[in-house]
Amino acid sequence: MSQTVQRAILIIESLAARPRTLGEVADILGVHRSTALRLLQTLEASGFARRLGDGRHAVGTRLIAIAQQTLETLDLRPLASPHLRALHGRHGHTIHLAQLIGDEVIYVDKLESTEGVRMYSRIGRPASLHASGVGKAILSCLPAGRLDELLSGVELTAHTANTLSTRQALDAELATIRERGWAVDDGEFEDFTNCVAAPVRNSTGDIVAALSITSLRVIAPLTELVDLVPDLLATARAISRELG
Amino acid sequence: MSQTVQRAILIIESLAARPRTLGEVADILGVHRSTALRLLQTLEASGFARRLGDGRHAVGTRLIAIAQQTLETLDLRPLASPHLRALHGRHGHTIHLAQLIGDEVIYVDKLESTEGVRMYSRIGRPASLHASGVGKAILSCLPAGRLDELLSGVELTAHTANTLSTRQALDAELATIRERGWAVDDGEFEDFTNCVAAPVRNSTGDIVAALSITSLRVIAPLTELVDLVPDLLATARAISRELG
DNA sequence: ACATGCCATTGCAATATGCGCAACACATGC
DNA sequence: GCATGTGTTGCGCATATTGCAATGGCATGT
Numbered sequence: 001m002s003q004t005v006q007r008a009i010l011i012i013e014s015l016a017a018r019p020r021t022l023g024e025v026a027d028i029l030g031v032h033r034s035t036a037l038r039l040l041q042t043l044e045a046s047g048f049a050r051r052l053g054d055g056r057h058a059v060g061t062r063l064i065a066i067a068q069q070t071l072e073t074l075d076l077r078p079l080a081s082p083h084l085r086a087l088h089g090r091h092g093h094t095i096h097l098a099q100l101i102g103d104e105v106i107y108v109d110k111l112e113s114t115e116g117v118r119m120y121s122r123i124g125r126p127a128s129l130h131a132s133g134v135g136k137a138i139l140s141c142l143p144a145g146r147l148d149e150l151l152s153g154v155e156l157t158a159h160t161a162n163t164l165s166t167r168q169a170l171d172a173e174l175a176t177i178r179e180r181g182w183a184v185d186d187g188e189f190e191d192f193t194n195c196v197a198a199p200v201r202n203s204t205g206d207i208v209a210a211l212s213i214t215s216l217r218v219i220a221p222l223t224e225l226v227d228l229v230p231d232l233l234a235t236a237r238a239i240s241r242e243l244g
Numbered sequence: 245m246s247q248t249v250q251r252a253i254l255i256i257e258s259l260a261a262r263p264r265t266l267g268e269v270a271d272i273l274g275v276h277r278s279t280a281l282r283l284l285q286t287l288e289a290s291g292f293a294r295r296l297g298d299g300r301h302a303v304g305t306r307l308i309a310i311a312q313q314t315l316e317t318l319d320l321r322p323l324a325s326p327h328l329r330a331l332h333g334r335h336g337h338t339i340h341l342a343q344l345i346g347d348e349v350i351y352v353d354k355l356e357s358t359e360g361v362r363m364y365s366r367i368g369r370p371a372s373l374h375a376s377g378v379g380k381a382i383l384s385c386l387p388a389g390r391l392d393e394l395l396s397g398v399e400l401t402a403h404t405a406n407t408l409s410t411r412q413a414l415d416a417e418l419a420t421i422r423e424r425g426w427a428v429d430d431g432e433f434e435d436f437t438n439c440v441a442a443p444v445r446n447s448t449g450d451i452v453a454a455l456s457i458t459s460l461r462v463i464a465p466l467t468e469l470v471d472l473v474p475d476l477l478a479t480a481r482a483i484s485r486e487l488g
Numbered sequence: 489a490c491a492t493g494c495c496a497t498t499g500c501a502a503t504a505t506g507c508g509c510a511a512c513a514c515a516t517g518c
Numbered sequence: 519g520c521a522t523g524t525g526t527t528g529c530g531c532a533t534a535t536t537g538c539a540a541t542g543g544c545a546t547g548t
Contacts, residue, residue: 002506004248004535005286013290016310018317022496032537037497042249050346055496059314061350061370066260067311068368070303073262085356102294104305112329124312126305247534248506266525276508281526283506299525491548498541505535513526518519 007031008039012059015049019058067124074099076200076209077109080239084111087213087235091228094119094214096195098127098134100207103150105135108209119214120190130156130170131163133185133197134210139170140177141199141207147174163188182229185214186222194222196229198236202243211236251275252283256303259293263302311368318343320444320453321353324483328355331457331479335472338363338458340439342371342378344451347394349379352453363458364434374400374414375407377429377441378454383414384421385443385451391418406431426473429458430466438466440473442480446487455480 007029014020014028026036040057043049047062071077080097088095088111097109104126112119121127129135129150139147151167158165164173177183183197195214202208213228251273258264258272270280284301287293291306315321324341332339332355341353348370356363365371373379373394383391395411402409408417421427427441439458446452457472 001289002248002252002283002286004246004505005252005283006290008246008249008252009287009290009292012310016313016317023494033495034497034538035536038535039246039249042246043253045245046250046253048253059310061345061348061368063307064311064314064350064368065370066256066303067308068366069260070308072366073260089358101305106305106308114333122312122316124305124308126309267523277524278509278526279507489548491546493546494544496541496543498539500538500540501536502538503533503536505533507530507532507534509529511527513524515522515524517522 004039007035008043011036011039011043011057012048012063015057015059019052019056021056025057071108071124074101074108076239076243079242080200080209080211081109083235083239084109084211087211087231090231091213093220093225093228094121096121096127096134096197096212096214097200097209098132098138098212099209100138103153105129105132105138105210107134113215113219119193121214128157128159128189129154130165131159131185131189133183133195133212133214136170136173136177136185137183137197137199137210137212138207140174140183141201159189160187160191162186162191182233183210184222184226185212187217192217194220194225196222196225196232198229198232200236200243201240203240208243209239211239248283251279252287255280255283255287255301256292256307259301259303263296263300265300269301315352315368318345318352320483320487323486324444324453324455325353327479327483328353328455331455331475334475335457337464337469337472338365340365340371340378340441340456340458341444341453342376342382342456343453344382347397349373349376349382349454351378357459357463363437365458372401372403372433373398374409375403375429375433377427377439377456377458380414380417380421380429381427381441381443381454381456382451384418384427385445403433404431404435406435408432426477427454428466428470429456431461436461438464438469440466440469440476442473442476444480444487445484447484452487453483455483 026033047060049057050060052058084095092114094113095111098105099108106126107121107123110123127135156165164170185195187194194217195212197210197212199207200209270277291304293301294304296302320343328339336358338357339355342349343352350370351365351367354367371379400409408414429439438461439456441454441456443451444453
């Protein structure tokens with residue numbers, strides 16, 4: 001393991017929160033200011049960091065571009081996008097596409113509702129595995145060993161009174177999801193938000209993603225979203241078919 | 245300049261294109277396989293890279309999350325988003341917000357048109373300074389010294405017959421934009437795409453961003469988009485006011 | 489105008505680290 | 519069973535990285 005690279009990464013992590021002075025960066029790394037400066041100079045030469053007018057250092061645009069390029073190389077978004085837009089057009093609620101990438105479920109696309117309210121989900125960020133519809137939809141389709149592996153690194157945090165915060169409760173829910181083929185978020189991450197979600201498989205039947213229709217409870221309660229499940233499942237199947 | 249950090253960055257750059265084997269990474273860096281492996285191990289421990297099931301290496305989700313987090317810390321998006329949605333709701337065309345970040349104009353938000361056609365612009369990626377509406381809107385508001393500085397690093401590539409590919413032609417256009425307060429893209433980057441764009445200033449009057457309404461020529465020719473300029477300018481002003 | 493303190497930066501020598509090499513383990517193809 | 523290629527690790531060494539001291543610039547206070 002390279003400590004020089006670790007330091008560079010720690011610099012980037014610390015800049016992501018907010019721009020920082022050279023002294024702050026040196027303090028965070030526990031190194032001399034000249035060491036921090038040289039690492040920053042290297043990051044800035046490559047575009048991974050940049051220097052603001054007031055002397056502070058910030059994350060650079062090249063890192064942002066690389067992240068976007070990477071998101072674009074994940075298979076699903078271009079292919080899924082027309083389906084998501086069509087689903088969004090028919091219902092107006094927020095639509096999410098989340099993809100299983102390594103050990104995380106990452107939101108890779110999102111169509112905001114016409115309701116004008118911003119959801120917590122952010123493209124590029126992981127979805128909660130145990131407290132989101134897309135997370136549970138994906139978990140329900142994993143082989144037992146892989147499911148154990150993923151959950152071993154997850155703390156079943158109780159975000160609301162509805163959150164399934166024991167492994168037993170989660171397993172029971174996953175069994176229900178397997179049986180009926182779709183998942184729900186019944187105010188499990190945020191009290192006032194609910195959704196229905198469906199898994200998306202590839203041509204070999206492996207789970208790769210999930211799709212969800214999300215709304216504020218005051219706008220569309222869960223019972224209303226459940227009525228949309230047939231359309232959601234049809235959309236998920238259409239995406240699966242196009243995966244080839 | 246740290247060669248170890250440079251190597252790590254080169255690894256990330258090469259993975260952004262497509263996942264690669266250890267041997268490929270070592271070849272690209274010109275180092276021994278064990279060197280490449282240790283650098284990859286460090287990147288993977290931090291989430292900047294990840295190991296695929298078939299042994300190849302890819303960009304990691306932590307880098308994607310940091311990029312998204314960085315985008316979110318740029319002032320404008322959360323504040324501008326409701327204005328962009330409202331503008332989009334009224335007209336249905338593609339709306340872009342691009343921000344001046346360092347020496348680049350970066351697309352930071354984008355609402356796709358209801359027309360179902362995907363534009364070339366990508367969030368996180370730079371806009372052409374000389375061949376895009378947002379680029380020219382921003383250039384037109386810069387002090388002369390800063391304008392020269394930015395353009396010195398730009399090749400005025402002729403993308404279409406309409407591209408302004410000489411400094412004289414560009415300066416004349418920027419003078420026109422300054423006079424009337426808004427810019428156009430008249431098929432300058434792509435033949436079949438046009439837009440109108442307006443600059444967004446902060447409370448000290450400095451240019452920070454630009455906003456555009458973009459459409460395919462066959463759907464809405466430039467003359468039709470020009471009719472929307474009053475609404476575009478009003479939206480840009482509303483965003484400026486909220487900047488404080 | 490001057491003194492002071494703080495921050496950013498660089499040259500240099502010491503050393504801690506990153507590096508390549510050799511060897512090993514494993515998978516694959518013949 | 520053998521050859522080949524790839525991924526991986528231990529180890530010794532050369533060098534790249536590091537901290538220190540010095541320098542310069544800038545802001546602040548008197």
